[in-house]
Amino acid sequence: MTRTTRIVSLNRYLPTGRVEPEHFTIRTKELPDLTDGEMLLRPIAFSVDATLRGQLTGQDNYFAPQVPLGEAVTGIAVSEVVESRHPDHQPGDRVVGLVEWADLSVWPPRTDWIGLTKLDPRVRKPSHALGVYGLLGGLTAHTGIIEAGQVTAGETVAVSAAAGNVGSLAGQIARIRGARVIGLAGSEQKRKILTEDLGFDAAVDYRAPDLAEQLRALAPDGPDLYFDSVGGRVSQTVMGLMRRPARVVVCGLISTYDDDTAWTVNIKPLFANGLTLQGYTPVQFHDALPAALDHLVDWVETGQLIPLETERHGLEALPGAISGLYRGENIGKMVVTVP
Template sequence: MKAWQLDDYPAGNDFAAAIHLVDAPTPSAAEGEVVIANELLSLDAGTRMWMTPRTDSYQPPIPLGSVVPGLVLGRVLESRAEGFAAGDLVRAFGQWAEISVVRPELSGLVVLDDGVADPRQHLGVLGMNGWTALVGIAEVGRTRPGETVLVSAAAGATGILAAQIARILGARVIGIAGGPRKCAFLTDELGLDAAVDHRGADVEGAIAAAAPNGVDVYFDNVGGPLLDAVLPNMAHYGRIALCGLVAGYAEAQPGPRRFDQILARRLQITGFFSPDFMDRGPELTDRLRGWLDDGRLTMPFDETAGLANVLGAYAKLFTGGNVGKVIVRL
């Protein structure tokens, strides 16, 4: 079978020099394992941190010479684990390959509802991006009706859902994205109250103009200099739900430079990750499914065909080339 192997830790976004498509043995299931024929690969920016030698993250570095791990959706080919049968539609942390081999207790393997009209939503609204957006907005950010919510990377897979959920909960919502096309998408198609272009000359001033009474909840996927532009614009007693640091995945960044504003404005900053609430998946999915079925949540997909094209699709996450969820169909 074909698989993407990590042979070196990438420098910046030069993934082709470090990750190579190789021929690997076709696996079979050992006791307690499940073999999945991958149909869709979910490409997520957080995996970039795993492709460094850093040992201070929430996930150990990927060992060099191993197949790159990632979230997959597919059909069970072979099962030697209780509760999973050939033909089941499943989602798990598998491998960037034609076939994944997983242990249910380590991979979050779950049998999915075959009745969802667009199965891709199991990697979108009904998956970990949806769970993260819901928990971050409703629980970590404690968003209340009438408050102002600011979302960074608001045209990305998690941000796009966080912004919509904040609207559902009655907030005034501002999205941050890169470029006029994405900003227009946020206001014209998602119906956000305002959008800020992070490529603009005065991002701090643009946020101030969009949120004259301050930001009550900031859902942050980015960190870095953007966080410094937000901190002086936070309302007193504001909450920051920090779920991503795309500005610092390849290399840790100093800061925030405006750390003083955390004290001056009595802010709360809470970091959180989807592994924290994977056990709540069914509960979170049920709530999100209701909004999806009602047409209140949408997720556009940036879909690429072919395992051979994974690296090009993956690079979009770091160059701003995508709107919505980046996936690869095998």
């Protein structure tokens, strides 16, 4: 008996421009029989990540492979094992890894650049494995602030996309580390959450025409560290205000994903102010990751670190969720759960 599943497939490539829900179609496909080493997984929480943008351009110059047209988008998810021909995993196990955006997904999917792990038993809510404990979430924030950023007590740290998943965690980790934290966020609601719920010292609107003046008033000597996941005009402004020698730590450049020219940066402030601009990925600090995860679990359990989530429901919510992510509709981790 053939079994089928719904998948979210890509209609066309977008070298530049904004990702819209209509770039995706939900369709049905047949599931193959499992061979040795394979499993059938049922995703229960999909991670919606900005990094997907680089897999939708049709240009093979990204660290992750392009999504083939008409085939399922792949992404990280927490899944339940439905059937297993893999020696290490039994039906009912919960695992974290790359799956197709589908009701049911054969693992490994057509390409796997992540690897599969069992869900850590300390994770109380499955989606936390994607957000606060995720490689592209808490571990990116932790390694960025601690390893790349080397933040010390008393420093001033500015954080872009501060109400996003990585930014909200990076700012809180800097605060736990004893730094003064200024968050950049685009809505009144987000800024209120940063200062009232997450303990940020200040929050400013990155769209404000007097952004430079506001930042100068909050930090007359300038920030010591700028934790950036956005890039573009805002970052250029912040870079011009930093005290010397200061550090800019870059874990992503979400403002540039729709516009390839926005990857260019005028580095005059770097040179003139003795700044250091460091691009990094958490994988680069792999030896530090187990201890980082221990810290994150401890901080969440003791209430020092608050994981924010924007949760949507059902496979059909995925196209709108990824599109909404680039519009800043999320507060904290954007996740799509399936009951």
